[in-house]
Amino acid sequence: MRYFDTAKIHIKAGDGGRGCVAFRREKHVPRGGPSGGNGGTGGSIWVQVDDSLNSLSSFRHHVHFRAGPGIPGSGSCKHGANGESITISVPPGTIIRSSDPDAPEPVLAEMLKPGQRALLLCGGRGGRGNASFKTMRNTAPQLAEVGEVGGESWLEMELRLVADVGLVGAPNAGKSTLLSTLSAARPKVADYPFTTLTPNLGVCDLDFRSTVIADIPGLLEGAHTGHGLGHEFLRHCQRCRVLVQVVDGSSPDPLGDFDAIRAELELFNPELVNKPLVVAYNKMDLPDSADYWDDVRVALAERGISSEDCFAVSAATGQGNQLLVRRLHALLDSLPREEWDEDDALLDMSSLASSSGTGQGRPMDDFEVLLECKSPRIWRVEGQAIERFAQMTNWNYYESALRFQKVLEASGINAELRNQGVQEQDTVCIGEHTELEWSDDQSEKSLYGVWMDERKAQGRVMQGSARWPHKGS
Numbered sequence: 499m500r501y502f503d504t505a506k507i508h509i510k511a512g513d514g515g516r517g518c519v520a521f522r523r524e525k526h527v528p529r530g531g532p533s534g535g536n537g538g539t540g541g542s543i544w545v546q547v548d549d550s551l552n553s554l555s556s557f558r559h560h561v562h563f564r565a566g567p568g569i570p571g572s573g574s575c576k577h578g579a580n581g582e583s584i585t586i587s588v589p590p591g592t593i594i595r596s597s598d599p600d601a602p603e604p605v606l607a608e609m610l611k612p613g614q615r616a617l618l619l620c621g622g623r624g625g626r627g628n629a630s631f632k633t634m635r636n637t638a639p640q641l642a643e644v645g646e647v648g649g650e651s652w653l654e655m656e657l658r659l660v661a662d663v664g665l666v667g668a669p670n671a672g673k674s675t676l677l678s679t680l681s682a683a684r685p686k687v688a689d690y691p692f693t694t695l696t697p698n699l700g701v702c703d704l705d706f707r708s709t710v711i712a713d714i715p716g717l718l719e720g721a722h723t724g725h726g727l728g729h730e731f732l733r734h735c736q737r738c739r740v741l742v743q744v745v746d747g748s749s750p751d752p753l754g755d756f757d758a759i760r761a762e763l764e765l766f767n768p769e770l771v772n773k774p775l776v777v778a779y780n781k782m783d784l785p786d787s788a789d790y791w792d793d794v795r796v797a798l799a800e801r802g803i804s805s806e807d808c809f810a811v812s813a814a815t816g817q818g819n820q821l822l823v824r825r826l827h828a829l830l831d832s833l834p835r836e837e838w839d840e841d842d843a844l845l846d847m848s849s850l851a852s853s854s855g856t857g858q859g860r861p862m863d864d865f866e867v868l869l870e871c872k873s874p875r876i877w878r879v880e881g882q883a884i885e886r887f888a889q890m891t892n893w894n895y896y897e898s899a900l901r902f903q904k905v906l907e908a909s910g911i912n913a914e915l916r917n918q919g920v921q922e923q924d925t926v927c928i929g930e931h932t933e934l935e936w937s938d939d940q941s942e943k944s945l946y947g948v949w950m951d952e953r954k955a956q957g958r959v960m961q962g963s964a965r966w967p968h969k970g971s
């Protein structure tokens with residue numbers, strides 16, 4: 499049986515729509531000028547806290563989240579509509595991390611407060627239409643951009659319960675029974691260990707106060723090493739403000755159980771033993787347990803647990819429960835109120851959000867050239883800005899291909915290739931889809947000739963197969 503307080507999802511932002519090449523055609527306007535609109539921006543992926551949820555189990559069946567693509571631009575300077583964004587709902591207490599071990603900021607968001615929203619991925623930019631390329635010198639540009647491909651990413655989610663009080667203890671100690679007498683929650687109770695497999699939440703309404711209590715599945719020796727799903731359960735303890743350790747008075751060795759659980763908490767995270775702790779010595783209705791109580795109380799005092807934090811209770815009869823809850827209220831009141839700082843909770847998302855806007859703001863001359871293969875000779879140019887530029891170039895238009903050539907020259911990429919000894923007919927790869935062939939002849943005539951040949955050979959020039967003639971030095 500898998501336990502779902504963690505989930506892995508895949509998100510993909512929408513691709514930008516392509517820009518359009520069009521010209522105005524009107525009866526009395528002889529040279530109408532360019533009128534191709536821009537493509538719409540792709541949809542983004544958001545995440546939002548929904549406090550009606552309390553588990554990540556829905557992500558078992560729904561793993562892939564895709565935002566809608568931007569609509570292409572069209573004539574008469576009509577811009578395409580933006581793609582539909584989507585919002586992923588998560589329960590409060592969800593931590594979101596990037597699955598990429600090299601990510602600069604592994605924790606992307608801590609989703610704590612109901613309604614809190616964060617941007618996970620921006621949609622791809624829409625390609626510009628030819629109207630956007632009109633200049634004084636080029637009044638009839640025949641080029642447009644393809645939309646930027648939307649980023650994608652695998653994310654890991656982890657749910658940490660947001661409860662005031664966490665009930666911890668060995669299996670079968672009576673944690674679920676205690677939750678059911680303290681609150682309206684009706685968790686499964688049975689006379690065997692590991693009845694509870696996912697944490698139960700209950701709201702205790704006593705003395706006109708509402709306290710959220712979590713019943714955490716039984717912990718075993720070795721839990722801190724992950725034994726018996728220990729990690730999953732111990733994580734939940736971290737968000738509880740006060741822990742109640744439930745000790746089974748009818749167990750052969752109640753104190754041994756107590757020490758073993760303390761050790762697991764400490765080994766998992768030393769901060770856990772610094773949390774305020776109350777001991778609930780349970781099953782007092784059984785004679786066995788009642789007989790031991792005085793010894794246990796003394797032994798707990800020796801371990802530094804004051805008598806005002808030790809309670810003899812019976813989850814079955816309700817004995818001692820009220821005193822226990824009053825003590826919990828007092829402890830909670832003495833703790834500083836946890837303030838969720840909006841800015842803190844919304845961690846800087848730029849690291850991930852910008853992975854779709856790759857290259858935006860990055861200089862074109864931030865690149866690297868390497869010889870990937872010696873025979874056949876294949877070069878690779880790596881750089882966020884140039885890769886994005888290649889992806890957004892629409893090779894079907896000669897002017898687009900020409901514009902790409904100019905950027906290769908201006909950015910210093912051509913110079914670096916020549917410097918490293920590029921030869922006629924070598925292959926040069928940029929990004930995933932752009933494969934070019936080096937030529938020393940870069941005259942306009944040659945460029946156009948090659949572009950036309952490609953276009954004829956393929957019916958149309960396909961993206962990623964443009965040839966790349968280059969003028970000799």
Ligand SMILES: Nc1nc2c(ncn2[C@@H]2O[C@H](COP(=O)(O)OP(=O)(O)OP(=O)(O)O)[C@@H](O)[C@H]2O)c(=O)[nH]1
Nearest residue numbers: 670671672673674675688691692693694716813814
């Ligand atoms: N006599 C008596 N029995 C109790 C008391 N509390 C719990 N029990 C019994 O102890 C058994 C275990 O109770 P649970 O509440 O399921 O224990 P748990 O700690 O949640 O156990 P796991 O979920 O397996 O970790 C059940 O048979 C309960 O009826 C009590 O105060 N008195």
Ligand SMILES: [Mg+2]
Nearest residue numbers: 673674693694
């Ligand atoms: Mg239980």
